[in-house]
Amino acid sequence: MAWVLNDAPGLPANAFGTLMGLANHADHKGRGAFIAQATLGKYARKTDRQVRRDLAELEALGLIRRGDQQLVAHYKADKRPVVWDLAVERRESVDSDRTPATGHGGPGGRTRPVVDVRPDADDRTYTAERPDVHVLQTVIEPTTPTAEVRRGEVGTRKRAASAARGARIPEGFRLTREMVAWGEENFPNVDGEKETAKFIDHFRAASGANAVKKDWIAAWRNWIRRAEKDYPQPLGSSRAASKPSTTDQRVADGMALAARLAAQDGVPLPALFDPARLELEP
Numbered sequence: 001m002a003w004v005l006n007d008a009p010g011l012p013a014n015a016f017g018t019l020m021g022l023a024n025h026a027d028h029k030g031r032g033a034f035i036a037q038a039t040l041g042k043y044a045r046k047t048d049r050q051v052r053r054d055l056a057e058l059e060a061l062g063l064i065r066r067g068d069q070q071l072v073a074h075y076k077a078d079k080r081p082v083v084w085d086l087a088v089e090r091r092e093s094v095d096s097d098r099t100p101a102t103g104h105g106g107p108g109g110r111t112r113p114v115v116d117v118r119p120d121a122d123d124r125t126y127t128a129e130r131p132d133v134h135v136l137q138t139v140i141e142p143t144t145p146t147a148e149v150r151r152g153e154v155g156t157r158k159r160a161a162s163a164a165r166g167a168r169i170p171e172g173f174r175l176t177r178e179m180v181a182w183g184e185e186n187f188p189n190v191d192g193e194k195e196t197a198k199f200i201d202h203f204r205a206a207s208g209a210n211a212v213k214k215d216w217i218a219a220w221r222n223w224i225r226r227a228e229k230d231y232p233q234p235l236g237s238s239r240a241a242s243k244p245s246t247t248d249q250r251v252a253d254g255m256a257l258a259a260r261l262a263a264q265d266g267v268p269l270p271a272l273f274d275p276a277r278l279e280l281e282p
Contacts, residue, residue, distance in 0.1 A: 003030065007091040008063055017044030018054035022064065022084055030086035034072050037081070055084075063087050166214035169203040173216060187224055189231045199223045232256040 001023045004011070011019060021043035026033035041051045058064045067085035075081070175196055183192045199220055203211055213219045232252040 003086065003088045003091070009090055009092045010061055011063060012057065012061075015054040015058050017046065018051055019058055019063065019086075020044075023086060026084075026086055030088035031067055032071055032083060033067070033086065034081045034083040055082075062090065166212040168211055169200065169213070169216055173200055176217075179217065179220065182221065183224060187228050189233065190224055190228055191231070192224070195224055195227045196220070198227075 001020060004016070004019050004023045008019065018040060021035065021040045022033040023030065024043070025035045037048045037051050041048055044051065044054070046054070055064070059066075064084045064086055067083040069083050071083050072080050175192065180192065183190065203213075203219075232255050
């Protein structure tokens with residue numbers, strides 16, 4: 001069997017299993033192999049017809065020859081297998097020495113490609129020469145990624161997944177001039193400084209999925225929109241007119257009217273989104 005694996009010259013790949021099956025039933029000199037075609041087909045995973053084709057090809061290549069048929073004389077004629085001898089005297093190294101070998105399969109040389117994938121201590125392959133066949137081993141780079149590469153890929157995937165989920169509120173979250181301008185235009189009655197402080201404290205204390213956002217400025221705008229209901233609505237605004245007349249609403253409307261009258265009497269009220277009194281991001 002070692003001869004089939006290492007030294008059988010010109011062995012076609014399609015007949016490898018059939019020759020291995022014969023070698024399994026031959027003696028230590030490769031002679032006297034007789035085996036039913038069905039059993040040989042089971043070894044090679046082939047049909048009887050394919051086995052007969054392989055045997056004919058191996059015989060034509062000189063890798064097997066008919067042996068002593070007396071070994072099966074006791075079998076019935078219709079059940080008698082053929083006895084085969086393996087041409088173990090023919091070896092790759094011997095056949096290669098008959099003609100000059102270039103080591104690269106060039107003209108006049110007969111070489112057999114050999115693959116060496118044995119790793120060294122650093123998990124790399126190396127090149128070595130097989131002195132018995134006078135050819136250079138083919139080096140195959142390892143395709144399995146190293147532990148460092150795998151860890152890097154996992155880290156990249158985790159960072160991408162984290163970015164898709166969002167992040168916690170930044171440590172230095174502050175109002176920008178654009179945020180103040182948006183608040184003055186849309187919600188002038190909301191205390192921007194107070195609500196921003198509440199917004200920051202709320203999300204710094206939060207945990208779980210609620211504490212993670214993809215866009216913190218958009219989250220702040222939603223907070224201001226929800227906070228509007230806690231402040232008196234300006235008189236004549238569409239939002240004030242659309243709400244039902246309740247006791248709380250009438251009180252809020254009264255407070256708003258008092259603020260308006262005070263402003264008309266020359267008593268200035270502070271702008272809730274006044275950039276001058278808010279700590280803004282530079």
